[in-house]
Amino acid sequence: MRKNTKQRSMVYEELKSRFDHPTPEELYESIKPKYPRISIATVYRNLRILAEEGKVIEIKSDKNILRYDAKTEPHYHFKCTKCGAVIDLDMAYDKKLDEELNAKGYKVDYHSTIFYGLCQNCAK
Secondary structure, eight states: OOOOOHHHHHHHHHHHTOOSOOOHHHHHHHHTTTOTTOOHHHHHHHHHHHHHTTSSEEEEOTTSOEEEESOOSSOEEEEETTTOOEEEEOSOOOHHHHHHHHHTTOOOSOOOOEEEEOOTTTTO
16 A cells, blocks of 8 residues: 555545546646646546545546546446536445346456436436
C-alpha cells in the first residue's frame, strides 16, 4: 500500500463529496479553485492509484470516457442516453446472481449493472 499524500487525500475527499461520477477533468475543475497548484496529471495519477487500492471505482462509458465513484460497495447505475449522467440507484444488490454463477463453477467477486434510458430530468 502506498503512502497517502495530501494530493491523494484531496482528490479522494472531493470525489466522496460528489455523486455525479465525475471525469478526471471535472474533478480537476472542482479541486483547482481550492488548490490552484494541483495539476490535471496529479488528479489522473491519484485516481488511478485510488482505483488500484479499491478505494474508488472506475466506470468506463460506452465512449471509453472514465468516470469515478467513491461508493465502492456493490450497487447499480443508471446512464442517461440524453444528457450522459451516471446515477447511483438506490435498490438492493442481487447477490443471488453471483451465487448462481458460483454454483456453476465461476468465481464471481461482484457484478456490475448499468441501466440505460432517460434520467428523471430528461424524461420530463
